[in-house]
Amino acid sequence: MKQLKAFNIVLLTLALGIVSCKTKQADKQQQAQEVTAKPNIIFILADDLGYGDVGFNGQDKIKTPNIDKLAANGMIFTNHYTGSSVCGPSRAVLMTGKHTGHSTVRGNPRWTASGTPVDINAEDVTVAEELKRAGYTTGIVGKWGLAENLADGLPNKQGFDYFYGFNQHSPAHHYYPESIFENEKRITLDGNNPQTKDGQHIHYLITEKATEFIDKNHKEPFFLYLSYTMPHFELTILEKEKEQYKNLGWPKRKMKPGHYRHDEDGHITYAAMVSTMDRDIGNLVKQLENLDVADNTLIVFTSDNGHEYDDLKNEFFNSNGDFKGHKRDLYEGGIHTPFVAYWPNQIKAGSTTHHISAFWDFLPTACELAGIKPSDKIDGISYLPTLLGQNDKQQKHDYLYWEFNEREGPIQAVRQNNWKAVKFDQKPVELYDLNQDISEQNNIADKHPEKAKELLSFINNSRTEHPEFPLVKKTLKKK
Template sequence: MLLLLFLTFSCKATDGEQKGNAVAAKPNIVFILADDLGYGDIAPYGQTKIQTPHLTAMAGQGRRYTQFYAGSTVCAPSRAALMTGQHTGHTYIRGNGEVPMRATDTSLAKLLQQNGYTTGMVGKWGLGLQGTTGIPERQGWDFFTGHLHHLEGHRQQGDSLWRLANGESTRMPVPQGSFLNDIFTQEALSFIQNQRQNPFFLYVSYTLPHADLKVQDKYMQPYLTEEGESIFAPETAQPDGSWYRPQPYPKAAYAGMVTAIDDYVGQIMRKLEEQGLAENTLVIFASDNGTHLEGGRKLADALEVHQSSGTLRGVKRDLYEGGIRVPFIAYWKGQIKPGTTSNHIGAFWDILPTFAVLAEADTPAGIDGLSFRPDLLSQDGQEQHEALYWEFGEGGFKQAVRKGDWKAIRFYRKGKPERTELYRLDKDPGEKNDLVAEDPAKVEELEQLMDRMRSPSEHPLFRIQ
């Protein structure tokens, strides 16, 4: 009898260990998103004037993607593509505006939550205000501290944030004048510290280096001379009295904000190491779209001084490469080969199916994304997109499609197609040579592909005008 009890107990213990190992096999996931950080703003992508040592180390220890794309050229639809796995020809939210995610929408956080993950988010949400179906607690988040309204994220300092407590997001005070991204980082570190039982998904959505060009002195200091002047002189001050706060040195402040987010990434990486979580945690760093021209920043600042788009053409709100191609770095100790570079062509709508595979979850139907897990782990069998698609309505409707090395951008006027531009990205990544007159057959092919890859918008705000 004693032997039987011992064997029974041993079997149960073994079963428990196997179940525990199965859960542990699901990796933790940390997705860090910068706000309006250009493709060329950090050293792994050619930046020489702005200090980003932690992202340089992350790229050296991980995998750097050179042809990865945001969901859109502005924040809300880019984040919607990230959360739903759909591109802007299909997703409900196709532009900025107070349009919430619907209860019926596929949600990345819901998917992971339903498959055993504790889900936490800090920073800018922008996909649903209080009282709507898009509020974080209705979209699968267990933990949230941040901004609901995207305009709240235009300020770097504030006295309140939204927090999810007892199943409801409410506005809570923070110390007057706090640098809010400091708080987001501390909340992220606390979330990681408190995870013990379940695999976790942490989405860190910073508001740097966007808009209000205000940054802590310690991050500004490397970009000032001994006399306290900007190293990027001459500077044109951002005056008081506008929506954005005054800033005597916009170029130096922007550089400081990029260095700030680099430091925050370093803090998160150290915490994972300290907690012994690095070997079972996938960390991804990306930006939501191209670099901005706000808060006193000029086009020459972005393209000539900082070279924020690298060798690419365009900035935020463009469908040229500089508006949608983003830095994308993946790190997973012991799983991702260090110091590798990938030219895999992917986009934000690939995140959901990739994380679904890692979480051993079923991939939802009706999405546009493909898992890039094989490429992530340098394995064979990576499936490729037929094409990638974007559309954007501000300042006149326009569409873009990339098929292999070919890319077309179609511009509309008064709701009708006006002209199309054609580029060969392998030979001309800067989109300097429009080939529309040289290859009309390719233009027609890609225009037909644009028509086929979109469905009419269900929301009137995003219909072709």
Template sequence: MIRREFIISTLAAIATAPAFAAPQPGTRRPNIIFILADDMGWGDTAIYGSTKIRTPNIDRLAKSGMLFTQGYAGAPVCGPSRCALMTGQHTGHARIRDNTSVGGGRLGTKGKGKELWRRPNLLPEDHTVAQYLQGAGYRTGLMGKWHLDGFEPNATPPKFGFDEFKGWLIQQESTQGYWPSQRMHNEKLVDIPENANGKHGLYEPNILTEDALDFIERNKAGPFFLFAGYNSPHSPYTAPDFGPYADKAGWADDEKTYAAMIHYLDVGIGKLLDKLAAAGLDKDTVIFFASDNGPRSEPTAQQTRLADFFDSNGGLTGYKRDMYEGGIRDPWIVSWPGRIPAGAVSDVPVYFPDFLPTALDLAGAAAAKTDGVSLKPFLVDPQRKAEDRLLYWEYYDPEFRQAARWGKWKAVRLKRNGALELYDLSVDPKESRNVAAQHPEIVAKIAEGMAREHVASVEYPDPAPKAGSKES
């Protein structure tokens, strides 16, 4: 696969740590942390091959654990991707399958605009990984971006298993952006005086990091589950300064800013790792890191230029909102020092619905209905081979689209009842050669799987007209 040789050579010099072993009777259950970047591409980190952006702490995570070369988000945009992560349901079954919906949800407006648009939201019958872990005795916290509330006041994180929430909501404009004037503390709005009246005093990713450090300190007796939902590097592009890129000759200011946004994300991750080590929790904590979809927040000329300048999609085809690899393949790292072999690289295809069953397996919690599988066996044995299974995505902008991964095969359908494109990712990771005509039996099998996995809902009825993703 693209860059695999680079990744392996980068990690080859790392001494292998002891293999993963289940906690002995009487020992504590592991803490679980999921760190999620926002619109960061597969190629935006040094460990995945970036030659322009330095990410020493993300690299540090990979060097202490397992790096997946074929890790996928839950969707090509934010809301449905996070829904898949939290609920373990892929977008053929999940409540939220686009940032907007055809039915259900609630109508609302964005900012000072008068245009009404419909956003889906989680409902009481939906269950998140936080609820299951909370029920198993974990203290649960969410810092940063939730994005599953839409315009529904009863769809906030505390209603879905999070004991502590400090961050922002879709329905609270003042809590959004990189310099918010207010922040949600559970159900309460709290002022940020440093950012009042348009001031740029406190940078949201730095606020998030401090909130996460505080959560760890107060809950270090464990076990705890922490979800750190960073904004970075989602547009608009802004940072306190250019960081280590200030003197980059030939770089435009927005290019320096984009790299600085990832720098501050990486610095935050480093602080979390240092905190765990100082508290003696590093060997008791499993850390997941990923991005919620591909790069390029909006398909503008400026953002396309930035994504291409940094090779943010790692040479893959497509960007955010695309069903091709560049839209859904993302960095995927799992670290647990002393339990997961250090510097391991896995080619097993994994995606966001796998997090919920993996977290429950690691915590010894009861199994839940899910479209994913536990990754624990692959963390135990990096050489373990995966049986072929169907990974499924659907999306509604600009119209109903589907994608599926089955073994080495990737299929894409760009309109309802349209012909399937088929790609052999083992030799064509850029999806440049459609081989559907040469493999009708594979096309038929994947088409059958797509039909099985798509289930219409109130929010996305059949036939599904355009829903229309309008942000994030």
């Protein structure tokens, strides 16, 4: 009898061992499936592209068929905002999930109290660092602009496995730069001359490196930050790209070369630059399809701030749509930019959302996609529920906040639901109802004093002090 009991115990032990082994194997398989299920993330950022510069927002002169196709097969955000109305702080907000009242970089390099550029630092936690924790391979190709001092702000020190592009702002102003960085090594571009525009146009090299990154890393989850420099001044592109816009009877806007080595005909050049970028985005989507990873890749397309090119006194492209202002404004034209998200079989094709979101929401969205929580205190809220059509689960901001201090600054702004407040230094707060007045033409602060007071309190209590970015009138420091 004892022998039988002992035998049964052995059998039970073996059975439990087999079950335990199978459970561990199942757990490993589930973990592997979860890793595989993590979507690739490609964030495409245009430079100085206006809300109205794309077809899905009403553009009828510039051709953007591939971006429009992303919109037709994805989701358009009608209420998405940038981090700032100029490039440096906007990109810092995008990377760190903190708005300009809390971010390390709150202005472009020379607009600091000391005149010394401020970069993101070792304490900042970027979206790339977060995604690295979740097993992603990370890369940035194009304009970084957050390492003016070539120190802690370098992309490879901020969570990126691969970098090809511009660490600093001024070199990114030219499309035929003498050198470019690959990781932390400066590479000379033989034959390039930014003054004569000889050599290789950097847009094509940026596109090539993005393609190489995807080819090399598509078998595991990857994050690619594709940060194009077009259509930022200077306006220049290969002549072959302009052919589709010649002989259309457009009036000629003659551009005068200075710091920016513009091509002569502004309208044709600007349109050709946008369409060239559009074509290459289309090629990138085809690449994903050919590699059989399109269905597991989220593509986001937007712009870093409002447009600069279109002359507000004599608009030709209507680059800001119905909005007031453009780059360097905290009116809608400076911070309300095109935004489309595309993810086959996950995002409902042809959908539109009016959810109010901003650049500081990208980091928590990426974290939720990767199955992790942000490791730092941030201002952002994930918009993944909106992407997946789960509107009942979508958290909303109490309000959005911006500050900006160049030229006409300091300026602060807040959006709360349909209400928008803009405050210029030493002037009364302006109040607009965007549901009734998207063009911000009618300041109704005197008609709604309590609402104006409420939004002014948000403006006054939404920032931490920063010694290099005090909210006092500034003049540009000379080099």
